[in-house]
Amino acid sequence: MTDTPFQRLTRFIRDREGSFDEAAADLFxxxxxxxPAYRALCQARGIGPDSLTDSRQIPAVATRFFKRTTLFxxxxxxxxxxxxxxxxxxxxxxxxxxxxxxxxxxxxETGIVANARAMLFPDVERxxxxxxxxxxxxxxxxxxxxxxxxxxxxxxxxxxxFLVGPQGLDVPGLLGKLAEFTRQDAPVTLIGASFGFVNxxxxxxxxxxxxxxxxxxxxxxxxxxxxxxxxxxxxxxQRWLSDVFGIQPGxxxxxxxxxxxxxxxYDDTIAATAAGxxxxxxxxxxHWTRTRVVDPATLxxxxxxxxxxxxxxxxxxxxxxxxxxTDDVGVMHARGFEVLGRxxxxxxxxxxxxxxxxxxxxx
Amino acid sequence: xxxxxxxxxIAPDLxxxxxxxxxxxxxxxxxxxxxxxxxKPKLASLPVRRILDALDRASRAWLxxxxxxxxxxxxxxxxxxxxxxxxxxAIVHEMESSLGPDLEAAMVNELGNPxxxxxxxxxxxxxxxxxAVGPELVGGIVSANIPAxxxxxxxxxxxxxSPCIVKTAAAEPHFLPAYARSxxxxxxxxxxxxAVVGFGxxxxxxxxxxxxxxxxxxxxxxxxxxxxxxxxxxxGVRTLFHGHRLGFCLLARDAPSDPGLAGNxxxxxxxxxxxxxxxxxVAFVEADFDTACVLAQQVAREMDRLHxxxxxxxxxxxxxxxxxxALDEAxxxxxxxxxxxxxxxxxxxxxxxxxxxxxxxxxLGRFLRVVPVESLEHALxxxxxxxxxxxxxxxxxxxxRRRTLAAALAxxxxxxxxPPGNMGTPSMMWHHDGQGCLAAMVRFTDWEVRRSPPLPxxxx
Numbered sequence: 001m002t003d004t005p006f007q008r009l010t011r012f013i014r015d016r017e018g019s020f021d022e023a024a025a026d027l028f029x030x031x032x033x034x035x036p037a038y039r040a041l042c043q044a045r046g047i048g049p050d051s052l053t054d055s056r057q058i059p060a061v062a063t064r065f066f067k068r069t070t071l072f073x074x075x076x077x078x079x080x081x082x083x084x085x086x087x088x089x090x091x092x093x094x095x096x097x098x099x100x101x102x103x104x105x106x107x108x109e110t111g112i113v114a115n116a117r118a119m120l121f122p123d124v125e126r127x128x129x130x131x132x133x134x135x136x137x138x139x140x141x142x143x144x145x146x147x148x149x150x151x152x153x154x155x156x157x158x159x160x161x162f163l164v165g166p167q168g169l170d171v172p173g174l175l176g177k178l179a180e181f182t183r184q185d186a187p188v189t190l191i192g193a194s195f196g197f198v199n200x201x202x203x204x205x206x207x208x209x210x211x212x213x214x215x216x217x218x219x220x221x222x223x224x225x226x227x228x229x230x231x232x233x234x235x236x237x238q239r240w241l242s243d244v245f246g247i248q249p250g251x252x253x254x255x256x257x258x259x260x261x262x263x264x265x266y267d268d269t270i271a272a273t274a275a276g277x278x279x280x281x282x283x284x285x286x287h288w289t290r291t292r293v294v295d296p297a298t299l300x301x302x303x304x305x306x307x308x309x310x311x312x313x314x315x316x317x318x319x320x321x322x323x324x325x326t327d328d329v330g331v332m333h334a335r336g337f338e339v340l341g342r343x344x345x346x347x348x349x350x351x352x353x354x355x356x357x358x359x360x361x362x363x
Numbered sequence: 364x365x366x367x368x369x370x371x372x373i374a375p376d377l378x379x380x381x382x383x384x385x386x387x388x389x390x391x392x393x394x395x396x397x398x399x400x401x402x403k404p405k406l407a408s409l410p411v412r413r414i415l416d417a418l419d420r421a422s423r424a425w426l427x428x429x430x431x432x433x434x435x436x437x438x439x440x441x442x443x444x445x446x447x448x449x450x451x452x453a454i455v456h457e458m459e460s461s462l463g464p465d466l467e468a469a470m471v472n473e474l475g476n477p478x479x480x481x482x483x484x485x486x487x488x489x490x491x492x493x494x495a496v497g498p499e500l501v502g503g504i505v506s507a508n509i510p511a512x513x514x515x516x517x518x519x520x521x522x523x524x525s526p527c528i529v530k531t532a533a534a535e536p537h538f539l540p541a542y543a544r545s546x547x548x549x550x551x552x553x554x555x556x557x558a559v560v561g562f563g564x565x566x567x568x569x570x571x572x573x574x575x576x577x578x579x580x581x582x583x584x585x586x587x588x589x590x591x592x593x594x595x596x597x598x599g600v601r602t603l604f605h606g607h608r609l610g611f612c613l614l615a616r617d618a619p620s621d622p623g624l625a626g627n628x629x630x631x632x633x634x635x636x637x638x639x640x641x642x643x644x645v646a647f648v649e650a651d652f653d654t655a656c657v658l659a660q661q662v663a664r665e666m667d668r669l670h671x672x673x674x675x676x677x678x679x680x681x682x683x684x685x686x687x688x689a690l691d692e693a694x695x696x697x698x699x700x701x702x703x704x705x706x707x708x709x710x711x712x713x714x715x716x717x718x719x720x721x722x723x724x725x726x727l728g729r730f731l732r733v734v735p736v737e738s739l740e741h742a743l744x745x746x747x748x749x750x751x752x753x754x755x756x757x758x759x760x761x762x763x764r765r766r767t768l769a770a771a772l773a774x775x776x777x778x779x780x781x782p783p784g785n786m787g788t789p790s791m792m793w794h795h796d797g798q799g800c801l802a803a804m805v806r807f808t809d810w811e812v813r814r815s816p817p818l819p820x821x822x823x
Contacts (some may be wrong), residue, residue, distance in 0.1 A: 036697060037695050037697065038695075040694060040695050040696070040697040041691060041694045041695045043694075044690075044691075044693075044694030044695075044703075045694070046700070052766065061691070061695075062684075062691055063690055064688060065691065065692070065695060239543035295683060296680065296683045296684040296686070296687040297682075297684075297686045297687055297709050297710050298708070298709060298710060299687070307680065308680070309680060309683075309684055325687065327684065329680060343680050343681045343684050345680075346679055
């Protein structure tokens, strides 16, 4: 019996078996064959599985197309799960959707576990994990809830859990657990969306609350503050985490996650600290992903240190295009990349009509 | 000339103190508005011919190369990203179309006799006399898309003998103060009635002070900005809003053979980097797909050639991303045929041949869709849903067909029709957005000297 791409990719992600370019070519053929909309894009760019010589040639799909087109390499009815995007780039009505087969979910889980072991828990087997987000049962559309549930399964204790219910974040429940873990001197990991942390910390800081969580406690905040009212710099968030929870700066990690990507991209804070090195805070690619900073018009790499748009290649994206062109502005450095924010709308227009306005008018 | 984050110009002999070093304050802006408004009788006492002459000489001063023009071109290019040759071209175009004879023709076109602004003038059709009076104080809120276009607001104000205060766009604060200075230099008695201020959207109190004393507002901008302004201007303030609009081309099968057609379509696309509301987003071609591709290839070649003289300047990442989205969106729709013709490279411009069932806007910059259609009547159906937004159309067709199409376009609300190659260069007489802008600014008084016949005698 021959291997499937899923099996080969699982071994590449889990065991580093094979090379990135081989695995990428393998996955590209799989997606090209099964996804007509993606194949049309590849044909327009003159790239097919037989002409591919470099993984950088693999045509990337802009995130906006995940909102408009069903980009699923499986057959209709084969989707085991689907998740919707947060809709931050086009308002609440402009949500995208990513479909996953059972194999796709498995591959995503393999990636989540391998990445968390390297970047979040390099020094920990199991720990208390408290999630400032709803559970997958409460929010089945939310890919972040699904991923965090996997973290609890693989790294959490029985006391771990989700703390957002229908009434929002259960702050008394959270503080009760933090007090209990502190009494036991058992380190705890708090994970959630960046803006969720901001809201929590703002509320607690106002009340003058603070606690020294046990040594080894850590935080992982996901995403930025896309379009949210409260804007906070990374340094400010870190100061609050330190003041309110007593988290050590070397144990606060930020994660870039997108519904369009099965993998997440952590900064190096915890991994470097655990290895006794000085972290630089830049995002790192696990070996099954690659990030480029490109000029979106030409798709050519921009030189290190210059702003461009982030383009990710994620070999854990079994069912949806592995190459994703984002709306994120970033800069590549020698030791990782940095996310600066969203590509802004050009507001210098005068009387000429923009595409977005026209689209809105016709919607 | 500029203070922290804010620019301004007032005549040095105005008798009103410039703002303090800290920048503009609502009190200062309100005081300036009252002061400028008080100058109305003096401006109204100047003959309209003198004002025309001053505007003519100011335009001529900008037509010639000069250290001032070079400095301003460099500043505008840096601020907007438009290349210096294109900025220069925009200034030259705007000034060429606003010389004395053009301004006078525009006044005659809309007001009849321009001297009606000096006093009552005979109006034979009325069998009496007519006089026109402009606003006490005009406020302008101008945009950054076309360098030198903001001077139109100043000209309209002065031609209707109205002092004006114009708020520059944050993205291009350089041209207007320099223009106001040159106007003051050619005729201080006229130029004194122009003031220029600049502040960002975040200064709500400054905007309020700016709007408070106006009785006429001319504003350019997008729908959100226009809606916000509408809600803030007082009930007695009359307005001219120039919102976002678009252009397109209709190229008929029966058009007389024209070897310059591709070059003209390319010029319309390249001019001012498609930032004008007059610029084409789409060229509808009455042809099959392959014939449309032949034209598209020629247009792309001409765009490439024009790029050598008028390069596309620095474009932001957002534009580059929207070009990518437009290209990929076309590619990912297997139901429609598409073909891309870059003008050398996609960074220099793109002609995208595409079968379209509904209008799709261009990301602008230099990006033209060429859409093959069975008949141009079908093209009219495609643009019909946008009838409130249609500004300009070029037509290449036989004379009879042209007349029929122009009438259909007029019914759709298109405010200007022209041959390819002229889309970006309207005359001063064009009814901007379909309106008589000078006529809208004045109030007419008609003095009817004809006596009514006596009432019939009830008893006779």
